[in-house]
Amino acid sequence: MTLSFILLGLLIDRPMTGYDLKTFFNSSINFFWSAELSQIYRELSRLEKQGYLNSKVEQQEGRPNKKLYYITEAGKKAFLGWLEKFPERLGSESKNEFLVRLFFSSRLPDEDLVFHFRKYIKDMENELGIYRIIEERLNSRIAKDIGCREAFHQRLTVRRGIHYAQSEISWARECIEEITRLISRNK
Amino acid sequence: MTLSFILLGLLIDRPMTGYDLKTFFNSSINFFWSAELSQIYRELSRLEKQGYLNSKVEQQEGRPNKKLYYITEAGKKAFLGWLEKFPERLGSESKNEFLVRLFFSSRLPDEDLVFHFRKYIKDMENELGIYRIIEERLNSRIAKDIGCREAFHQRLTVRRGIHYAQSEISWARECIEEITRLISRNK
DNA sequence: GAATTCATGTAACTTGTTACATGATTTA
């Protein structure tokens, strides 16, 4: 469901191929929604059947042909209708294997757990760095053009990434401290 | 995959029915992994076929019979093997419809967006309250029995919930401020 | 008297993942 509306939302700006959409996905939406190429193709043909999209094959020399998808008026309407109606309870779909493992981690040596937390912090620091770069890019776009609503709103999602990564890092540091205290107490 | 290991992990402590597992799930694991009853039943019969579980039907008067699942030695081994091998990249499975909507929200009136953020903050404050209650319960269990490893490790997952909810709230407040500034600038 | 809890599941469906198949061009 959500995926189809994402695709419609992206196609409002310009027609794209399934491949284009996946590429765009990877560098934006991917931070809070994932989809495989095969899933995107399936969704696109479903949306075409529903009349929300049209497609046009574009010949290319020396390259495989492009199948460009265009959004229809009905598609635009469906997208905006979805966007306006926020469902009751929103938030993350909360599947986190790290937490599942941590829940059972009393059966693991504490030294191993500290190691996994250190790795987790490194990963999060890396993610934080990526968010900062994206934020800078959006900042300069916003500075150049005050009326750039799109960049302004997208920036809010990036800010969330920054808050999130920082919060995860400070939590993980707290955990390492507590486990370290536990280890030294048990010696 | 993860679900089967969760079920095995829970059945190490004591035999349970599918229904028991779902009940337990709802008040613990559910904060970072979700599963429907029908999915749990399917997974249980799969795990039995694989030899990781045995089942025994227990007669009850005036109630439907209970089908209790017991973990086998092979099941324990499989669970511990999974727990020891942390995969390369872990973290949340990052599906967040709120962020998807926010990404496209430049097409929405800013006043509506502020409304959604306020609702989001309320939801998160509520979640935070739940985590604090659970933390208190675990704290007193840990205080009574210093060697209570299980409660100590489970508490770390609750601490994450607290960090997370606080971080979401402070992010959402930041967003409201920025949007409010944007609204007054455009007047 | 209605709703919830206890307890089992099946069936149909949607969503998401992985592997396979094709084939030219560009980059390392």
Added chain:
DNA sequence: TAAATCATGTAACAAGTTACATGAATTC
């Protein structure tokens, strides 16, 4: 020369959701 990129998809499978079916006991 090997790989990655561009570009299309199909097929099989795994995971997750929703609806249906049954029925007693308890609680509001």
